[in-house]
Amino acid sequence: MATANMSPTRNQMPTQDAKVRAHNFDEVALGYSEETAINEAMRCLNCKNMPCVDGCPVKIHIPEFISAIKEGEFEKAYQIISKSSSLPAVCGRVCPQETQCESKCVRGIKGESVGIGRLERFVADWHNTFSKEEPVKPESNGHKVAIVGSGPSGLTCAGDLAKKGYDVTVYEALHTAGGVLVYGIPEFRLPKSIVAKEVETLNKLGVKIETNVVIGKTLTVDELFENGFEAVFIGSGAGLPNFMGIPGESLNGVYSANEFLTRSNLMKSYLENPETPIMKGGNVAVVGGGNVAMDAARTALRLGADKVYIVYRRSMDELPARREEVEHAQEEGIEFNLLCNPTEIIGYNNPDNPKDPLNGFVKGMRCIKMELGEPDANGRRRPVPVPGSEFEIDVDTVIMSIGTSPNPLIKVTTEGLEVNSRGGIIVNEDGLTSRNAVYAGGDAVTGAATVISAMGAGKTAANAINEYLKEKNAENLDNIVGMSYNIK
Amino acid sequence: MYKITEKKILNDFVVQMLIEAPLVANKAKPGQFIILRVDDNGERIPLTVAGVNKENGTVKIIFQIVGGTTEKLAHKEQGEYIADFVGPLGVPTHLDGIKKVCIVGGGVGCAIAMPIAEKLHEMGADVTSIIGFRSKDLLILEDEFREYSDTLRIMTDDGSYGEKGNVTLPLKEMLENGEKFDMIITIGPLVMMKFVVLTAKPFEVPVTVSMNPIMIDGTGMCGGCRLTLNIEGKKVTKFACVDGPDFNGYEVDFDEAMSRGRMYSSFERHAHEDTCNLFKKEVE
Numbered sequence: 001m002a003t004a005n006m007s008p009t010r011n012q013m014p015t016q017d018a019k020v021r022a023h024n025f026d027e028v029a030l031g032y033s034e035e036t037a038i039n040e041a042m043r044c045l046n047c048k049n050m051p052c053v054d055g056c057p058v059k060i061h062i063p064e065f066i067s068a069i070k071e072g073e074f075e076k077a078y079q080i081i082s083k084s085s086s087l088p089a090v091c092g093r094v095c096p097q098e099t100q101c102e103s104k105c106v107r108g109i110k111g112e113s114v115g116i117g118r119l120e121r122f123v124a125d126w127h128n129t130f131s132k133e134e135p136v137k138p139e140s141n142g143h144k145v146a147i148v149g150s151g152p153s154g155l156t157c158a159g160d161l162a163k164k165g166y167d168v169t170v171y172e173a174l175h176t177a178g179g180v181l182v183y184g185i186p187e188f189r190l191p192k193s194i195v196a197k198e199v200e201t202l203n204k205l206g207v208k209i210e211t212n213v214v215i216g217k218t219l220t221v222d223e224l225f226e227n228g229f230e231a232v233f234i235g236s237g238a239g240l241p242n243f244m245g246i247p248g249e250s251l252n253g254v255y256s257a258n259e260f261l262t263r264s265n266l267m268k269s270y271l272e273n274p275e276t277p278i279m280k281g282g283n284v285a286v287v288g289g290g291n292v293a294m295d296a297a298r299t300a301l302r303l304g305a306d307k308v309y310i311v312y313r314r315s316m317d318e319l320p321a322r323r324e325e326v327e328h329a330q331e332e333g334i335e336f337n338l339l340c341n342p343t344e345i346i347g348y349n350n351p352d353n354p355k356d357p358l359n360g361f362v363k364g365m366r367c368i369k370m371e372l373g374e375p376d377a378n379g380r381r382r383p384v385p386v387p388g389s390e391f392e393i394d395v396d397t398v399i400m401s402i403g404t405s406p407n408p409l410i411k412v413t414t415e416g417l418e419v420n421s422r423g424g425i426i427v428n429e430d431g432l433t434s435r436n437a438v439y440a441g442g443d444a445v446t447g448a449a450t451v452i453s454a455m456g457a458g459k460t461a462a463n464a465i466n467e468y469l470k471e472k473n474a475e476n477l478d479n480i481v482g483m484s485y486n487i488k
Numbered sequence: 489m490y491k492i493t494e495k496k497i498l499n500d501f502v503v504q505m506l507i508e509a510p511l512v513a514n515k516a517k518p519g520q521f522i523i524l525r526v527d528d529n530g531e532r533i534p535l536t537v538a539g540v541n542k543e544n545g546t547v548k549i550i551f552q553i554v555g556g557t558t559e560k561l562a563h564k565e566q567g568e569y570i571a572d573f574v575g576p577l578g579v580p581t582h583l584d585g586i587k588k589v590c591i592v593g594g595g596v597g598c599a600i601a602m603p604i605a606e607k608l609h610e611m612g613a614d615v616t617s618i619i620g621f622r623s624k625d626l627l628i629l630e631d632e633f634r635e636y637s638d639t640l641r642i643m644t645d646d647g648s649y650g651e652k653g654n655v656t657l658p659l660k661e662m663l664e665n666g667e668k669f670d671m672i673i674t675i676g677p678l679v680m681m682k683f684v685v686l687t688a689k690p691f692e693v694p695v696t697v698s699m700n701p702i703m704i705d706g707t708g709m710c711g712g713c714r715l716t717l718n719i720e721g722k723k724v725t726k727f728a729c730v731d732g733p734d735f736n737g738y739e740v741d742f743d744e745a746m747s748r749g750r751m752y753s754s755f756e757r758h759a760h761e762d763t764c765n766l767f768k769k770e771v772e
Binding site for chain 1: 511512515525529530531532556557571572573574575576577704705707708709710711712714715716725727730741744747748750751752754755756759762
């Protein structure tokens with residue numbers, strides 16, 4: 001075996017040229033080659049105490065899979081990852097590794113951490129391209145579990161339970177499985193074919209996916225139990241988009257990031273001659289500084305915008321989006337208006353012609369400069385307006401990307417399901433809600449968060465559901481045969 | 489895939505279909521809506537449920553051909569399938585306790601008004617229906633309204649059938665003559681609903697309006713269907729898909745809703761023309 005690679009810097013990820021990719025929806029990052037992957041894997045010191053695993057919400061055996069890469073055993077590396085993660089190709093692309101596994105990497109102390117996320121992506125893509133290994137459907141244990149929502153938490157929970165032999169049905173409200181992975185995250189960051197492939201893998205494990213079923217409307221949680229499901233996991237995701245409450249937010253040309261991204265991603269408005277319309281071109285302002293804001297801004301650019309602005313009320317240091325996404329956005333020509341907050345969206349109104357087709361459409365946005373004041377309760381410095389600093393920018397489209405509130409549909413139709421003041425479902429450390437046998441996780445619990453934290457919650461709940469059902473069915477067996485089992 | 493078990497042409501612009509969707513049929517109540525896609529890559533469009541048959545598991549939809557998607561749907565035949573059909577969405581129309589009602593429907597909105605008339609009639613309420621159309625050619629569901637209404641007034645803009653004039657004429661006349669309705673329920677073009685509200689206002693009769701804004705998911709995710717209500721002097725944003733589609737007519741900002749409804753009108757026109765041309769080419 002070759003000796004360790006002691007280079008302080010990691011192998012660069014090849015990307016499409018910024019000028020080219022700003023005009024297409026093809027994936028930005030192109031992935032490591034086999035040689036680069038092995039070279040990067042050699043940077044891993046295979047630490048005995050494995051700090052990186054602690055940083056992973058789903059506890060992937062990181063040094064183990066990287067060791068397999070060192071040996072060129074890419075399929076083995078994949079099998080190691082898939083023991084812990086149901087969606088490796090997705091996580092390798094969208095996880096904020098720099099704040100998770102990679103932040104704990106010993107190599108990061110005097111240089112750059114090992115590119116764990118890039119290696120994970122390499123392994124998953126290698127498997128999807130070359131592997132002939134088919135997932136094997138485990139023998140059924142005859143117990144039915146229902147999953148609400150096919151986003152990252154639901155798919156993870158479904159995958160883990162299916163691997164344990166449960167008969168799992170996933171109910172999805174939209175017409176395609178994947179949740180935020182298909183409606184939210186754009187093609188250039190996460191190709192939809194990759195999501196489809198991961199879903200196909202779950203299908204082969206025996207997971208059934210029922211699209212076009214809205215739990216809380218088409219069926220209720222109680223009806224799922226009546227239909228023979230013994231446990232339910234709710235991963236219904238983020239809900240209604242937040243707006244700022246400033247004048248002009250109902251003008252034509254003002255979108256929530258959810259709507260804008262759903263039109264482009266799920267409904268494929270980015271294609272030529274789409275059936276679902278979307279406003280393209282002109283100047284676009286995206287309000288907010290998270291990953292969703294970056295996705296919306298970069299999508300607007302690719303749809304043909306002349307100028308795209310990020311408008312964020314704090315400074316670059318507080319911007320919550322991943323550094324990599326911010327850098328990519330900057331390279332592509334997105335302009336960052338930092339320490340700046342909208343106060344009004346201005347509409348076109350022709351006083352001489354009430355039938356002017358432009359009436360009611362956005363023509364500009366009034367903003368005010370901000371400065372950072374005293375830290376708030378969370379220690380983040382609170383932005384305060386600078387008096388008299390208002391200015392206007394010319395924009396045709398405004399995209400509000402300032403978070404969401406959990407979806408109310410399940411709460412109002414499920415008696416006894418408790419939610420917190422922000423509408424998030426209340427769960428204990430196992431993901432159990434206030435209702436017996438009903439578990440929840442992901443954005444429906446936490447409000448908008450990351451794909452991987454949702455997957456972590458799905459995984460935790462899957463374990464808890466398994467324990468609960470083992471115990472319950474052992475008790476049932478007790479009642480039936482009148483004898484005692486030691487269940488653990 | 490969802491089967492079209494029956495198709496009926498109601499007039500040159502309006503088509504009725506029964507769609508096999510047992511889960512939806514089992515749950516849908518008057519006032520709720522569904523979202524459908526005709527085929528892959530198709531647009532999601534909301535349509536209000538015009539009736540259900542629980543035994544057969546079918547849902548009745550009635551739609552007007554306005555854009556590319558409705559044109560494509562209208563070309564589907566009995567026995568064929570559409571890609572997606574999801575529901576029931578939205579909150580059912582609140583009908584409890586209504587003893588005497590006036591239902592005001594306009595155009596294809598009458599398709600949504602009809603099951604409400606039917607339900608209230610079944611509940612033993614005194615039902616007055618006022619239905620309006622541009623002309624006789626566009627009249628739909630006359631027999632059904634006759635069956636479910638104690639009083640029926642049919643209005644046409646050009647006087648080619650029933651009485652000539654707007655639906656607000658007989659409404660105003662009845663209110664002035666001292667008719668005491670517990671509720672006015674109105675469904676139709678936004679401008680019509682706006683004027684029904686203005687007509688009812690001096691008489692202080694509660695008015696429920698059914699909004700049909702642009703939406704995508706219909707489950708409270710995209711926020712495209714938002715509208716502004718003026719509640720006790722405060723502007724409040726509501727979402728038609730989860731808070732509606734019914735709202736208190738006195739609170740709705742109709743002018744804003746009308747403006748938002750025009751967001752894609754030029755796109756719609758082009759999409760409709762393109763789709764028509766495609767079908768024409770196929771025929772040639």
